[in-house]
Amino acid sequence: MFLQQTFATLGKALPPVIVPAVVTELRLDPAWLGVYVATSAVAALVFQLGCGSFIVRYGALRTSQASLVMLAVGLAVAAPGWLALFALSAVIVGGGAAVSTPASSHLLGRYSPPRIAPLVFSLKQTAVPAGLVLAGLLGPWMTGVAGWRGALLASAAACLVLAVLLAPLRAEFDADRLPTRAFRVSDFGTTVTTVTRRPALRDLALACLAFNGLQTVFMSYFVLRLTSAGFELAAAGTVFSAAMFVAVPCRVLWGWLGSGRVAPGRMMGALAVAMAASSALLGLLGPGTPVLLVAGAAMALSATAMSWHGVLLAEAARLAPDGMRGAATGGVLSFGQMGAFLLPLTYAALLGATGGHGAGFVVCGLPALLVGVAMLRRG
Numbered sequence: 001m002f003l004q005q006t007f008a009t010l011g012k013a014l015p016p017v018i019v020p021a022v023v024t025e026l027r028l029d030p031a032w033l034g035v036y037v038a039t040s041a042v043a044a045l046v047f048q049l050g051c052g053s054f055i056v057r058y059g060a061l062r063t064s065q066a067s068l069v070m071l072a073v074g075l076a077v078a079a080p081g082w083l084a085l086f087a088l089s090a091v092i093v094g095g096g097a098a099v100s101t102p103a104s105s106h107l108l109g110r111y112s113p114p115r116i117a118p119l120v121f122s123l124k125q126t127a128v129p130a131g132l133v134l135a136g137l138l139g140p141w142m143t144g145v146a147g148w149r150g151a152l153l154a155s156a157a158a159c160l161v162l163a164v165l166l167a168p169l170r171a172e173f174d175a176d177r178l179p180t181r182a183f184r185v186s187d188f189g190t191t192v193t194t195v196t197r198r199p200a201l202r203d204l205a206l207a208c209l210a211f212n213g214l215q216t217v218f219m220s221y222f223v224l225r226l227t228s229a230g231f232e233l234a235a236a237g238t239v240f241s242a243a244m245f246v247a248v249p250c251r252v253l254w255g256w257l258g259s260g261r262v263a264p265g266r267m268m269g270a271l272a273v274a275m276a277a278s279s280a281l282l283g284l285l286g287p288g289t290p291v292l293l294v295a296g297a298a299m300a301l302s303a304t305a306m307s308w309h310g311v312l313l314a315e316a317a318r319l320a321p322d323g324m325r326g327a328a329t330g331g332v333l334s335f336g337q338m339g340a341f342l343l344p345l346t347y348a349a350l351l352g353a354t355g356g357h358g359a360g361f362v363v364c365g366l367p368a369l370l371v372g373v374a375m376l377r378r379g
Helices: 002-026 032-058 060-078 083-111 114-125 127-165 167-173 186-196 199-228 233-258 264-284 291-305 309-319 325-354 358-364 366-378
Strands: none
Touching: 002 032, 002 060, 002 083, 002 114, 002 127, 002 199, 002 233, 032 060, 032 083, 032 186, 032 199, 032 325, 060 083, 060 127, 060 167, 083 114, 083 309, 083 325, 114 127, 114 233, 114 309, 127 167, 127 233, 186 199, 186 325, 199 233, 199 264, 199 291, 199 309, 199 325, 199 358, 199 366, 233 264, 233 291, 233 309, 264 291, 264 309, 264 358, 264 366, 309 325, 325 358, 358 366
């Protein structure tokens, strides 16, 4: 599941990382990146709401394979460089990346002892910064060697290879599947009500909306912010990768603390306030700021906005009704996709209105601040 999530994150993150080369060659307005990200988030919302039945019927591992195949197809579709195909790519990539987390949560929920589930889920979720590190390092390098089209096709091939390598594991990890389970349109509503009818899951869903929205803004616009300030693409990718690397030990640390040492609600509340402050700091730094200070602010944001997943997902799995871990996780994450849709569009609008990246980072951190204060007050 770590490998599955790593490649899913690589496929999702690669287009925003190499977008400076794309907009330069195709002469596009950088604000269009917000439309691509928002389109991907809408697709992810639909797929996460509807994936519960497919996980139950076909198994978490088969769903993981399908996720990787979709990512491969979506990346390849964007290679010709036509705007319509970029839109189609956003839909396919967003959908493929979206089902990877509910599938892995369903599988790990069967095997993880409840007491250490936050740590187990955090270890698996370190795959997200691992995938981002790969995207930040390999994306600019592959773009320099084979162009941005070659970078997309190489990543697509890697996703296909991993999908094939997972096949022998299916006998064990899909042993709980129910082939008689049918997909119903009502499953979309069931996924939502599984979350909204339970106050604790509803609180997690609102937190996920704020956290995932800010995370998506950071992943999508940070490299573009650096290149617009005069950084070369390779240098910007290196700073991005360094920031993402910080999230790996932080995810493990937060998961370890959340496994009986700090209440998960307090843990997420503290992370929320810290990520809002880090985002504001990153937004307030001017174009002439030394690179070490920019990198420090980015690392602080990565340590929080990129590191909450294990604690939140373990709580969602713990609070889910029996046999509905995948659906409950998908429902909570679907609210996260709403944030991934709304906040990048907000950022794009502020970028277009102000011509700078500062206001976007400040404003997009405000929902996390509100969530953090509320969670800390409730304990």
